[in-house]
Amino acid sequence: MKPARTKTPRKPPVKKGSQTSLKDPVGVYCRVRPLSLPEQECCIEVINNTTVQLHTPEGYRLNRNGDYKETQYSFKQVFGTHTTQKELFDVVANPLVDDLIHGKNGLLFTYGVTGSGKTHTMTGSPGEGGLLPRCLDMLFNSIGSFQAKRYVFKSNDRNSMDIQCEVDALLERQKREATPNPKTPSSKRQVDPEFADMINVQEFCKAEEVDEDSVYGVFVSYIEIYNNYIYDLLEEVPFDPIKPKWNSCSTPMRNTDFVPPQSKLLREDKNHNMYVAGCTEVEVKSTEEAFEVFWRGQKKRRIANTHLNHESSRSHSVFNIKLVQAPLDADGDSVLQEKEQITISQLSLVDLAGSERTNRTKAEGNRLREAGNINQSLMTLRTCMEVLRENQTYGTNKMVPYRDSKLTHLFKNYFDGEGKVRLIVCVNPKAEDYEESLQVMRFAEVTQEVEVARPTDKAICGLTPGRRYRNQARGGPVGDELLVSEVVLQSFPPLPSCEILDINDERTLPRLVEALEKRHHLRQMMIDEFHKQSITFKALLQEFDNAVLNKENYVQGKLNEKEKVISGQKSEIERLEKKNKTLEYKVEILEKTTTIYEEDKRNLQQELETQNQKLQRQFSDKRRLEARLQGMVTETTMKWEKECERRVAAKQLEMQNKLWVKDEKLKQLKAIVIEPKTERPERPSRERDREKATQRSVSPSPVPGDVYKTRGGGQSVQFTEIETLKQESPTGRKRRSSTGAPAQPDGTESEWTDVETRCSVAVEMRAGSQLGPGYQHHAQPKRKKP
Template structure:
């Protein structure tokens, strides 16, 4: 009987442990308050994820004499948030459920008076330096809807955001050291191939076709172009809210968002240039791409939009290379030779983005957009055989929102559901990483990180695994209406800041430039198994495969 009791006790303990593991695996963020309370600086070993906070100033229509969210910036790293009387947090605090005031710490805090230039120089410039030095980098914004994320990333014509400034710095640093030929192209995650004359012709025609799309879009919207005179030419950050007000008031249709960015000749230029070492002996080729994740489908923003509802855009699949790095299959990467050309590509993609009007934001982004810059670095030679490829992705995440506050219709509700789901998966991944970090060195089993539950987290996976550097800019506003969402954003950010991302050994230091003509021969030679039979794993066509000492790519769908 005792043996039976012992056996039942063992089974009960195993079942309880299994339930705890299952709960942690599938819903690690079910109680964000408990997770937030458990975060401690002493728990972290190694370099943590850089998390920056930017506080948006109030817009004129948000100014209220009755109440306001009290945000006390203690120093460059600490902030105290106090709930307004209208928030759910305030009501819960009266019953002892939550605290009325809470303190948060960040890598750096930027107040309402921070200029675009100051933010870029202190939060982004070091990442651009690492990128040009050969490191893969990711920068993404996070926050509630209408918190200033898109302004931070893109800015205005006279007050550029971090992305246009990054393009300026990249080409300022490269200078005249451009690779003059058009026979190279990045492929997959960070591989490179050599093109023959026929492929070069196709690439040039594709670039012309993309720029033609841009000219057609500009012609379509030219009758209602927003004049630059409506935007202040001052860098004073106090004009920030005035500019946002004009943009929101003017743009009542999704297609009109691009009108705040007129011709590239009128854009403000950042003259910063970086010293990256042995630049005199290196030449560069720069490529850009622009994608969006809309309702959990990935689309190329450089594709021409369908003219009728019957024709739908073709969604793209995700692929995984031999090293486990994730990329977007079929995404167009355009060779650009100047910041102006890169801006044109950015503007074309921006006009194809999904925007819609909600109660909280006249131009609410309905998708996550990812602008990627890839640089191929070559030693000066007429026909180089070895290259180094690095990438910098800037991701403007769609804002978290609640249907009751945005007063969304059926389409907006579906979009909001997918947006919130992907952001929830991101928070689950961050929390799983933190828990595994806490359990390191113990006998507890690691929690599976649910990267595959969302396209967004799948694309972020390589960076969270240490194959590159990542940073996050959190945007918040002081409007009382969004306080509860803002508080959740800050709690998630506090957890993310405690995640240590250990840098893996660099796998893409140098890649062999492959020749398309030799692909099939190499493919057959390397695909013969031990019995002499040809093994063809998950391939579409041999011409899509890159071979080399460190760039053997086997493509497969995710």
């Protein structure tokens, strides 16, 4: 089974018309350190000077059940195990120092896992200096004779520089020499012998085309980013005998008997560049002084003994080299006292802390928290690179999370186009670092696809040609040109030989005399010509003086006119500035008023929306209530319509019954009136009548008629026979006639004596009514309905 080979994917094609010429990709280099032991298993192989191959080690496959894979990664250049520090410096750091001298910024990272050789690459070892001392050596070799005197340039707290005159600089030098300041290194001091050999760089390196018409000043600063806090490693904390010293057990360091420094804050200057506020900047004049400052801060840097490295860096360190450049004045001797003409460039050398899994370092407590912060800051750096690549590749506009970490926030200007960015990926080829090395390679692959805007050249404007022509202007050697006297001597005829070998020689002396006479005559002619030319030259010079005087008068007049115009323009500018300030004040007031009105408008709109929503809810409730009431009205209307119909029908039936009853009554009355008088039946005895009445009250006889159910649920009776009802007094008292009829022979009164009496006992028969106790039914013959 052949191992799978994969290559780094190529970058997507760039669209035509894009400004690719104004951007440069981040330069990513790879350095492979040699194995500590020859018998160790290796997982990284250098294919050529631009490609490395990463293959899965045997132990990783057995533990993770993984397949054997070989992955190739491409870099701008790969440095193998036999690469020297000088070769690495010439390729990576030399161009950055050259840009620094020419006013451009630079940023150099060393990135990798713990034990991959980052600090060795940056600092070096005794006898083999790293990138940092070589950068300092090249810088001072280039500008050593053009440096300004100490304290001519003075750092301020706003990430810029001020210029002092020679007198102020001299006074400050005398003051500092009288009171030695440990911050200011001295060239007479000796560097720590432990790293004295690091700055003894044997190879002489110097930048080309250094501007000799300017003076330079070098300032260095040294900070570290620990647990996402920034500390100044050059800050001298005053000793306090009352407060206890910092215990080295909490943060293991070399020589940790000092008070812990205070963390610093990031600020943004007027040019929108990030800087550390209150950071100590030390002016240095030589490589020895600069490295002394570096080593003083290096002894304060936080390191610890971990499972992977005895002296593992627990923080990100940043060594800044700031070069200040200013042009000379018109005389070419002093610095031009104009702050606007100062050019400041900076080279930042960053030694990142190692990234590795915490289970490999066996970290606990503070070590675990430190490792978590280191991995978090490096993860933020990776995220920023990925977002930058995505924005540039796909044209998106995602926000780059620079502020998530102090490391990325400090260097955000470099990725926005303030200088070149270089990254040295240090890898350890041993098999135990395979997984971490794989993550490092992936990060390098993403980073080298990020493009950074190319910085523009900064022009330095001086008022004089400078040191180059200063010697010539002061009477120095002109060059290989011949003098005027030599030219005149060459124009004279040559002298003949003056040697006389014979006493009888009469030709040598006459020829010599003749030659001397010719030379004398020629000399006399040249003197005359010289006098004539001198007279002519004096006349021309006089004319030239007159012309220059006239020209000066003319120019002076013009200058006076221009000065008047300039003064008028200045007054106009002052008036416009005042007007501008007034307008700015008005604009500010209007902006505030507009802000207030907009806030009121938003509040009113919100209130209006709230009222509209409330009205909508009320309108919806009203519609629902109307629908409900409409349903209730409809239901009630239908109910009452049915009830009215029922009542009307019942009333009609009742009226019909009443009309029928009236008709029946009339018929009865008519029958009574027309019917002949009959004999009165025998009156039963009182006891019989009482018994009968009792029987009738208990069990009344059925009604002579038909019973019908009405529409309203009741009953109606339609009589088919005429009944005569008679009521007897329960007490046996006889009913008297209203007309005072005479009594019967047996002593009782007759109730049927006349028509009136018979009509008075007629009872109104109502539909559905029941007869009360004491009434008797006297059935009449059935009659047919008319």
